Amino acid sequence: xxxxxxxxxxxxxxxxxxxxxxxxxxxxxxxxxxxxxxxxxxxxxxxxxxxxxxxxxxxxxxxxxxxxxxxxxxxxxxxxxxxx
Numbered sequence: 258x259x260x261x262x263x264x265x266x267x268x269x270x271x272x273x274x275x276x277x278x279x280x281x282x283x284x285x286x287x288x289x290x291x292x293x294x295x296x297x298x299x300x301x302x303x304x305x306x307x308x309x310x311x312x313x314x315x316x317x318x319x320x321x322x323x324x325x326x327x328x329x330x331x332x333x334x335x336x337x338x339x340x341x
Contacts, residue, residue: 298322305332313339 299306299318302325309321309332316324316339328334 292319295319295322298326302326302330305330305335308332309335309339312336 295318299322302322305325306318306321309316309325310318313321321335324335324339325332328338
């Protein structure tokens with residue numbers, strides 16, 4: 258594994274709080290609805306978000322959208338990082 262890949266994974270793990278640390282299913286959080294950045298991400302990554310919601314139902318939309326953003330929208334990378 259390259260140092261750049263390792264650093265990306267460390268960054269992801271730290272920002273996500275570690276493996277499977279999401280609690281509660283709050284897909285329609287009011288704070289999420291208020292954040293313009295998440296409205297843009299929700300539109301940009303809508304198909305990936307649907308898939309991730311099915312695979313990781315305990316994660317919030319905000320967490321899943323952030324993970325997708327960190328992986329530049331790459332669904333396979335996002336899934337691999339969440340599953341680690």
